[in-house]
Amino acid sequence: MGQQVLDxxxxxxxxxxIIIEDYKLTRVGLRYALNEIENINVVAEAQNAEIGLxxxxxxxxxVVLMDLGLPGINGLEATAQVKxxxxxxxxxxxxxxxxEEEVIASLGSGASGYCLKDIDPITLSGVxxxxxxxxxxxxSNVAHLALKVFPKPENTEIMSVSHSSxxxxxxxxxxxxxxxxxxxxxxxxQIAQELIVSVxxxxxxxxxxxxxxxxxxxxxxAVKAIxxxxxxx
Amino acid sequence: MGQQVLDxxxxxxxxxxIIIEDYKLTRVGLRYALNEIENINVVAEAQNAEIGLxxxxxxxxxVVLMDLGLPGINGLEATAQVKxxxxxxxxxxxxxxxxEEEVIASLGSGASGYCLKDIDPITLSGVxxxxxxxxxxxxSNVAHLALKVFPKPENTEIMSVSHSSxxxxxxxxxxxxxxxxxxxxxxxxQIAQELIVSVxxxxxxxxxxxxxxxxxxxxxxAVKAIxxxxxxx
DNA sequence: TTGAATATTACCCAATTGGCTAATAAATAA
DNA sequence: TTATTTATTAGCCAATTGGGTAATATTCAA
Numbered sequence: 001m002g003q004q005v006l007d008x009x010x011x012x013x014x015x016x017x018i019i020i021e022d023y024k025l026t027r028v029g030l031r032y033a034l035n036e037i038e039n040i041n042v043v044a045e046a047q048n049a050e051i052g053l054x055x056x057x058x059x060x061x062x063v064v065l066m067d068l069g070l071p072g073i074n075g076l077e078a079t080a081q082v083k084x085x086x087x088x089x090x091x092x093x094x095x096x097x098x099x100e101e102e103v104i105a106s107l108g109s110g111a112s113g114y115c116l117k118d119i120d121p122i123t124l125s126g127v128x129x130x131x132x133x134x135x136x137x138x139x140s141n142v143a144h145l146a147l148k149v150f151p152k153p154e155n156t157e158i159m160s161v162s163h164s165s166x167x168x169x170x171x172x173x174x175x176x177x178x179x180x181x182x183x184x185x186x187x188x189x190q191i192a193q194e195l196i197v198s199v200x201x202x203x204x205x206x207x208x209x210x211x212x213x214x215x216x217x218x219x220x221x222a223v224k225a226i227x228x229x230x231x232x233x
Numbered sequence: 234m235g236q237q238v239l240d241x242x243x244x245x246x247x248x249x250x251i252i253i254e255d256y257k258l259t260r261v262g263l264r265y266a267l268n269e270i271e272n273i274n275v276v277a278e279a280q281n282a283e284i285g286l287x288x289x290x291x292x293x294x295x296v297v298l299m300d301l302g303l304p305g306i307n308g309l310e311a312t313a314q315v316k317x318x319x320x321x322x323x324x325x326x327x328x329x330x331x332x333e334e335e336v337i338a339s340l341g342s343g344a345s346g347y348c349l350k351d352i353d354p355i356t357l358s359g360v361x362x363x364x365x366x367x368x369x370x371x372x373s374n375v376a377h378l379a380l381k382v383f384p385k386p387e388n389t390e391i392m393s394v395s396h397s398s399x400x401x402x403x404x405x406x407x408x409x410x411x412x413x414x415x416x417x418x419x420x421x422x423q424i425a426q427e428l429i430v431s432v433x434x435x436x437x438x439x440x441x442x443x444x445x446x447x448x449x450x451x452x453x454x455a456v457k458a459i460x461x462x463x464x465x466x
Numbered sequence: 467t468t469g470a471a472t473a474t475t476a477c478c479c480a481a482t483t484g485g486c487t488a489a490t491a492a493a494t495a496a
Numbered sequence: 497t498t499a500t501t502t503a504t505t506a507g508c509c510a511a512t513t514g515g516g517t518a519a520t521a522t523t524c525a526a
Binding site for chain 3: 497498499500501502503504505506507508509510511512513514515516517518519520521522523524525526
């Protein structure tokens with residue numbers, strides 16, 4: 001019950017990080033550097049994607065620092081997999097590759113951040129904390145490559161005042177929690193168990209979500225939530 | 234050639250900022266807050282784009298903080314213009330609008346950063362410094378909207394032979410039809426009506442879809458269908 | 467021709483869902 | 497202080513869902 005209150009007050013919630021990097025020296029050095037930073041906790045590290053994905057499945061970290069050039073499964077494929085096994089985990093690519101295709105492909109595969117390895121640890125720690133909250137960060141040396149992807153708008157008129165994300169702001173925090181679980185295919189019973197409330201409560205939340213999103217059932221709610229980006233997939 | 238070297242050595246280079254924002258209170262408050270920060274210097278401010286663009290032409294600032302909802306020339310147009318009159322100047326959109334079109338259009342018009350107005354000044358100052366160096370930053374509340382733009386890479390090399398195409402090809406044509414309707418939130422009854430078959434038939438199709446996709450209910454089926462691109466949304 | 471896959475229909479049954487009203491407590495806003 | 501919002505719980509009820517088994521017709525490849 002005090003859970004939300006705790007989360008609200010804990011602005012400085014600890015960010016749990018897993019590092020996937022094949023070079024031991026880089027990997028270990030990075031861990032030591034990051035563990036020096038307040039509110040960042042490197043909970044595990046792996047020298048390849050296979051081991052890393054197992055760890056992610058267990059730990060469900062907030063952030064994964066992912067190298068691109070890994071033996072076996074490469075960082076790109078691993079990034080896509082992380083999104084499957086732990087949708088809420090954010091991925092930051094940490095590499096020395098600055099080719100356009102790799103930057104675009106990384107972000108397309110689900111990464112929220114792209115850092116080159118000459119980044120200083122202080123900046124990196126800031127990036128980790130912010131990406132954990134949902135932000136997007138792209139290193140100064142490759143940002144222009146990524147920004148090219150965004151199409152130039154034809155009419156800079158600013159498309160009137162139609163509110164597509166109007167529904168989003170109407171949902172309460174609790175309802176957003178429920179919606180996220182709903183999208184994961186959880187039943188009312190499962191949602192109730194996860195949030196440690198009665199089934200009636202879960203049901204009530206789902207009902208108000210349906211009304212607020214103006215849909216008839218939970219399938220439509222899930223689809224709409226994905227379409228509008230209310231929950232990440 | 235010496236550019237990078239210079240930038241690297243001048244870690245504490247002052248960042249020159251211009252603020253374009255119509256509300257005086259916000260504008261002035263922002264200036265005071267930012268001038269408190271080391272290495273950030275607000276060199277000018279304007280309450281509309283016309284004045285702002287003149288100032289930018291004179292001052293050639295490192296960063297412009299741009300409001301979207303401006304009287305006269307709006308922030309989107311202004312952003313594009315800034316890139317014409319001062320190509321090296323970076324633009325950070327500072328707005329309360331969180332609509333997808335505006336986020337995409339802003340980045341497409343040349344902005345390197347997108348912040349919502351409830352950002353705290355400390356974070357904003359960090360964003361300003363990093364965007365000045367060339368980085369890209371998108372606020373945690375809208376980052377997912379921007380990241381959607383990046384296309385999923387087809388060939389992440391190596392494996393990926395797995396799930397997506399496999400599951401898709403396993404579905405029969407009829408099942409794909411049903412799945413599409415299911416994603417639209419149709420009930421078995423509605424699906425049956427649409428396909429002009431009995432409810433039993435629709436139900437049978439849904440059942441085999443669930444089995445083939447290895448999911449427990451239609452919500453998960455819908456989510457998986459969208460995630461794997463089996464149906465387009 | 468014959469077997470395999472697909473599409474169709476049907477019935478039974480336990481579980482879940484969504485709509486409805488309604489009460490309580492806590493926090494927030496006016 | 498009072499009103500509103502939010503989170504929680506509860507019960508009732510009609511409808512839907514998903515699992516199971518099973519039969520029939522069609523098409524297509526071996």
